[in-house]
Amino acid sequence: MTTVGEYEPTKPISRAEREARKAFRQVEAEKAMSEHALAEKAFAQNRERLKAERLAREAAAGPVPEKQSKAKKK
Template sequence: MRDRVFGRQSSTAAAREANKMFRKVEAAPSEHAKADKAFHANRERLKAERLARESKRPANPPIRPAG
């Protein structure tokens, strides 16, 4: 039966299950992509840690007199 308002054909439960098998899936990431993602995540983590350490440091460290 055809739905005249939306122009879609109603499907049965079996047809919907069959269509799930042919649905496009995202390709699995390659080893290079995994390594690249891990590298960038680690770099961002280290950057956040560095910025946190730097924010705890005094703005102008005391200057020691020479000698």
């Protein structure tokens, strides 16, 4: 037991435990990468869908009238 401000050294881990942690981290990393890839793919598909909808709306609305600039006051 340590008191406030004291440092308790960590126990050295065994070779088997180190290998198990390494394997576990690798599996977790692969899982995270696949989840990220799925999220990225879903985002890209949604962006393309929204872009197509926007272009269809703009085509149906016709040409956009140009904004008239305000006359500058002197």
